[in-house]
Amino acid sequence: MDAELFPRSRTEVVTGAVHVPDWLDEGRQLRLLEACREWARPPAGLRTVHTPGGGTMTSRQVCLGLHWYPYGYARTVVDGDGAPVKPLPEWLAALGSEAAGTALGAAAVPREPYDIALINFYDADAHMGMHRDIDEKSGAPVVSLSLGDSCVFRFGNTETRACPYTDVELRSGDLFVFGGPARFAHHGVPRVRPGTAPSGLRLTGRLNITLRVSGLRSDPERIMGDSPS
Numbered sequence: 001m002d003a004e005l006f007p008r009s010r011t012e013v014v015t016g017a018v019h020v021p022d023w024l025d026e027g028r029q030l031r032l033l034e035a036c037r038e039w040a041r042p043p044a045g046l047r048t049v050h051t052p053g054g055g056t057m058t059s060r061q062v063c064l065g066l067h068w069y070p071y072g073y074a075r076t077v078v079d080g081d082g083a084p085v086k087p088l089p090e091w092l093a094a095l096g097s098e099a100a101g102t103a104l105g106a107a108a109v110p111r112e113p114y115d116i117a118l119i120n121f122y123d124a125d126a127h128m129g130m131h132r133d134i135d136e137k138s139g140a141p142v143v144s145l146s147l148g149d150s151c152v153f154r155f156g157n158t159e160t161r162a163c164p165y166t167d168v169e170l171r172s173g174d175l176f177v178f179g180g181p182a183r184f185a186h187h188g189v190p191r192v193r194p195g196t197a198p199s200g201l202r203l204t205g206r207l208n209i210t211l212r213v214s215g216l217r218s219d220p221e222r223i224m225g226d227s228p229s
């Protein structure tokens, strides 16, 4: 890799939100990418998400563990082909715990395992508006892993979608974790930088995997379609 003029280093953007550049080496990126390609296949594969207000998300998405739809979780693709969501493999849950520990320290690793993954695929024109990840019932840190093209990731505050926020460049292999006081902060992806993916990945576009703890297993009536017990 070319020498960086300013080497990238671990940065705490705000308390609880940490960027760890180059956390995944190329071998781990390739294995994760290969798994994403499998998960993207139907049934319960990559889909376009429509919001209740009539909007369409420009990134396309596939979920593991529980299926996210605007705005809740289900066990099947209730806004798509209706198939059962794919399971989240143990190795990916373990990767989430390892990532949380790396970024925030051992005390921040949640006791409940990471049980949801949302995988977003961004082509050159895709972006994601400022939002908060609030459909989980757990304050466990969100772990974000990026593959492929770089992007501008905007990390803001819990109060408003507007300033103050910090723009961070997320590149292939980077880890970003937000927990503690930053867990429910607004964030988004204003733009992707097309053509910046490492050539060895053979990926056109950007993939982002967020790992979350649902906090819903003990509260199943909050999962759409599950009857109250």
Ligand SMILES: O=C(O)CCC(=O)C(=O)O
Pocket: 118, 120, 128, 133, 144, 153, 187, 188, 189, 208, 210
């Ligand atoms: O693509 C990203 O880096 C962020 C994705 C995200 O915010 C989400 O899936 O909720």
Ligand SMILES: [Fe+2]
Pocket: 131, 132, 133, 187
């Ligand atoms: Fe998010």
